[in-house]
Amino acid sequence: MAYQLYRNTTLGNSLQESLDELIQTQQITPQLALQVLLQFDKAINMALANRVRNRVNFRGSLNTYRFCDNVWTFVLNDVEFREVTDLVKVDKVKIVACDGKSESTQNKNDKCQRTSHCTCSIFFFIFYLQCAGGLRTVCCYFSAGSSLIKNFI
Amino acid sequence: MLTNTAPVAKLYLSIIDDVIESMRELFTDEGLEDRVLDDLRQIWESKMMQSKAMEDYRKSNINSSNFVLQLPANYNRTNQELTASVVIPNNSGILPTFSLPAGLSYPVQIPAGVTLQTASGQLYKVNVPVVVTQAPAGQPPVSRLAQVIERRESPDPPSTAAPPDASRPPQEAEALSAPAISDKQQQQQQQQQQQPPPPHPKTNFPPGEESALPQQPLVPPAEASQPPGAHFPQPEAPPGESEPNPPPEPATLCASASPCSQLLDFQISTEEALTQTGQLRTNDLDDILKEVIEEERGKAVMARKTVNQSDADLGVIKKLISLLLEVCVCVCTLISLVLQHVLITLVLTTHLYPQDPLNSGDDVVEQDIPDLFDTDNVIVCQYDKIHRSKNRWKFHLKDGVICYGGRDYVFSKAVGEAEW
Numbered sequence: 001m002a003y004q005l006y007r008n009t010t011l012g013n014s015l016q017e018s019l020d021e022l023i024q025t026q027q028i029t030p031q032l033a034l035q036v037l038l039q040f041d042k043a044i045n046m047a048l049a050n051r052v053r054n055r056v057n058f059r060g061s062l063n064t065y066r067f068c069d070n071v072w073t074f075v076l077n078d079v080e081f082r083e084v085t086d087l088v089k090v091d092k093v094k095i096v097a098c099d100g101k102s103e104s105t106q107n108k109n110d111k112c113q114r115t116s117h118c119t120c121s122i123f124f125f126i127f128y129l130q131c132a133g134g135l136r137t138v139c140c141y142f143s144a145g146s147s148l149i150k151n152f153i
Numbered sequence: 154m155l156t157n158t159a160p161v162a163k164l165y166l167s168i169i170d171d172v173i174e175s176m177r178e179l180f181t182d183e184g185l186e187d188r189v190l191d192d193l194r195q196i197w198e199s200k201m202m203q204s205k206a207m208e209d210y211r212k213s214n215i216n217s218s219n220f221v222l223q224l225p226a227n228y229n230r231t232n233q234e235l236t237a238s239v240v241i242p243n244n245s246g247i248l249p250t251f252s253l254p255a256g257l258s259y260p261v262q263i264p265a266g267v268t269l270q271t272a273s274g275q276l277y278k279v280n281v282p283v284v285v286t287q288a289p290a291g292q293p294p295v296s297r298l299a300q301v302i303e304r305r306e307s308p309d310p311p312s313t314a315a316p317p318d319a320s321r322p323p324q325e326a327e328a329l330s331a332p333a334i335s336d337k338q339q340q341q342q343q344q345q346q347q348q349p350p351p352p353h354p355k356t357n358f359p360p361g362e363e364s365a366l367p368q369q370p371l372v373p374p375a376e377a378s379q380p381p382g383a384h385f386p387q388p389e390a391p392p393g394e395s396e397p398n399p400p401p402e403p404a405t406l407c408a409s410a411s412p413c414s415q416l417l418d419f420q421i422s423t424e425e426a427l428t429q430t431g432q433l434r435t436n437d438l439d440d441i442l443k444e445v446i447e448e449e450r451g452k453a454v455m456a457r458k459t460v461n462q463s464d465a466d467l468g469v470i471k472k473l474i475s476l477l478l479e480v481c482v483c484v485c486t487l488i489s490l491v492l493q494h495v496l497i498t499l500v501l502t503t504h505l506y507p508q509d510p511l512n513s514g515d516d517v518v519e520q521d522i523p524d525l526f527d528t529d530n531v532i533v534c535q536y537d538k539i540h541r542s543k544n545r546w547k548f549h550l551k552d553g554v555i556c557y558g559g560r561d562y563v564f565s566k567a568v569g570e571a572e573w
Binding site for chain 1: 556
């Protein structure tokens, strides 16, 4: 699920206004409008992550900071934004930042679950083979080890 | 950041395309026509184009024309018709632009009855004669028309400069004639002044004696022995002439009778004058004495008057000083009363009403918080790391959109520092 904080941009606000007009003329339903917004969240998150490649530096004085529900809100004064050679000075700016690591941590948790399932199955399989005995046991050990290595890769 | 606006527009358009395309299947599943999705796209794009975020994109695409001017075969460019403004209906929300056929350049005068065709094939007929001029980028057409109207009206003022020049020679002529007239007047005045006064009769008689001659021509000498204090009905001689003039010379009198009778008459008149002069001498001395006495009396009276006036002035001054002193005393009393009143009120308020506790102004009021976070400059992004060391903060941000001054900027990475 993508962050909805980009709905408060020019693009997001114009989309919401357009959907409100279509709802008022009863061309679409509110549920369909919500689906459109969800699709917009995905699209803009993907676009910003994949299609933008620039770096910005800034410096200022921190007026206020707030951290609630894993969302940081800052208010800075007399900020200078610098990008390569461009310099822009702003008297007051508000920063709303969501946790950028929340998706990556979720992915890591899933991977951990997958590896734990694999190891349990391998050990059970080995126990079965020991009971059966013979060459098949050696082959099973080899196959279990290779599958384990593959999971980690 | 300032150079990042055009890529931002392209990014936004790509996002719009992605959203529309991804929703097409869902709309068909809902039983909606593609027209609805196209309407959504059109409205969304028009709103984005109207915003400042797409201003640069709009400016960069202004050269691409969507109107083709098709003129009739019998079009004559030298037709100097009056101008009028034509507004092409803009239903698509895109700025209309013209592209001229080959061989034509601005300005183009279009008479009535010409048909215009858009790039999409729509036809528009011009019912009013039109002049199409090339305006600078971004300038609305109405202002250009106003400039044209002003230029046409401007030639009038220079023509008003000519008449004042023509009026100058007559004014100068009047100025030249005026001194001549004044000179003539002065000459006339001088002539009048230079006219000799009428000749006065050359007599040396005092005025009193002259009048006495016709009145008493036959006064006997006995009457000359009257007491010196007698007053004759004669005008007094001026004080400056205290001594009578010497008897006149006989040659200066004028008479119309014979010389002998004239001499006799003259002798009689001289005798009478002599007696009268003696009387006059005594009378003069009395008059003189009287005059001196009167003068002394007048001087004494004047002196008394001046003394009285000075005394009066001193009294007035004293009165004024006293009044001023009284006024000052009243003012001082009033000021003191006012100050006492103010002090009493202050004391009462401090004692009756409790004062605010110390450091009460340091508390942050809840009403200030919405204003604190209320600003148009917003950055929406994700944070990788937020670090604090005492009062120094460091920000590591990513995938953000900056909204500043109505324009949008994007970044993939942002690193910042701030001191709290």
